[in-house]
Amino acid sequence: MRRPRAALPFALLGCALALASCAPALRGPEAGPTLAADLGVAGSAGDPTTVDGLLGAAEASWARRPDVGAVREAARLFGRAALADEGGVAGLLGYARAVAWRIEREGDAKERERLATASVRAGERCLGRSPGNPACEYALAIALGQQARERPATALDGLKEMVAALERAIAGDERQDLGGPHRVLALVQLRAPGWPSGPGDPDAGLEEARKAEALFPEHPPNVLALGEALEKTGDPDGAREAYRRASALASRLASGGDPDAAEWLEEARRVLSRPGS
Template sequence: MTAAAVAAALALVVTGCAPALREPPPVSTLAPGRSGAGGAAELVRAADTAWVRRADSRAAEEAQALYLDAAATDEQRVDGLLGAMRAMAFRIEREREAPVRARLAQEQVQLGQWCQRRAPSEAACDYRLAIALGQQARERASTGKDALGKMVELLRKAIAAAPQLDSGGPHRVLALVLLRAPGWPVGPGDPEAALGEARAAAELFPDAPENQLALAEALGKNGSSDAARVAYQRALDLATAAREAGDPEADRWRAEASAGLERHTGR
């Protein structure tokens, strides 16, 4: 989940009053059913192949469809659900049409609920549902207040069970939530606690650009401008290397790092 997505969602927290979770429809109603008669494992392999090409929006959509069909084919597995949620999160950040983003965000939350039901102890389900709730709150402001507490709870569960997910993602996303959320008594916002989470993510995966971005922001919010500048520069260097390697997220990371450097250097 991008920092911008977290910020946009949390800016709406104090005004929302609708429930973030509702009874989800069957997974089969969300799956397109265009993938033929292949088994779930075969569909997941095909989806993984399409996901590698996700810089092409058509490939990202294809991966999502294949993951969904896999999830509908075998109701015991969660890899299709998790893959579809990851693809939806990726597409939401690039989709220009608000109704499409809102639909994808809602469906992503529904898949997260099914993921938890199929595998209650699977930390990846908690992590992906937390991200989905944040994106849904951005697209549907009225769910923001209810979503915030659920996001924090889900991320803490994921940290306790599998902090290494998504290159330290549970720590990283929780850091952003704590940085951007309103503070007590309205919300759980806590810049000092956020710095601890950001440091934990960076210690686990120091070469992940997103971890350095979260660390830099947390350092800045805690008054450590020089250290923030160092972290932003490292994030920029890592993002540049990622772009050279063909990572489709690299340009976003570079933009965030460059903006952070400008804020902390006055350039």
């Protein structure tokens, strides 16, 4: 189950009000410790014979979500695959995906901060191995957003870098993660403060949400993002219809065994249960 969490704009405002204490969000892919230290995993580097087996086992563990232990094991195995395949990005991308999932369900603040930093490092390493790779850009963008929330000192720089990474991800492959780059950019623009403090722009967020929904209209997160965008741009009736459609789509997917659908359904029902919805 997702834990309640602070909204990203509060992190950004806290950083903006104390600008002198703000920290850079990125370190650079080649700076700092080893990959094993960055990811917090142990394994042997340069043994590609193990990569396929590690990736297969990691995907099998990932498929068992919402079992937290299984996702933790998936992250560990993806990390080991990243170590074993020194030139590939599949392990790093899988690691970032699993860690992002864990962060949203971790109750300990220090552990969330550690995981967020590790996820950013994975994204940087991914781009170091495959410069301009749109999947790496997308993974880094998500990690930067989570780090901005968990380490508010990075928020001012982090949101700027996040938006830039999302724009590059859109240019490279807007269809990845079922329209994910458009969807995530929409949520940033809907929830962050506006200029000059941040990238918030509800009208731009609505445009991005519409693009995600147009690409994959049956994907509940896209419809949920569209509902939020319509609500924040003054169309409560359109928002209500979008939330109802997201609920119906998520319910159908949950009946079919989709491991993420229950959370999408819960979110849609929560919004629809608010007074006036």
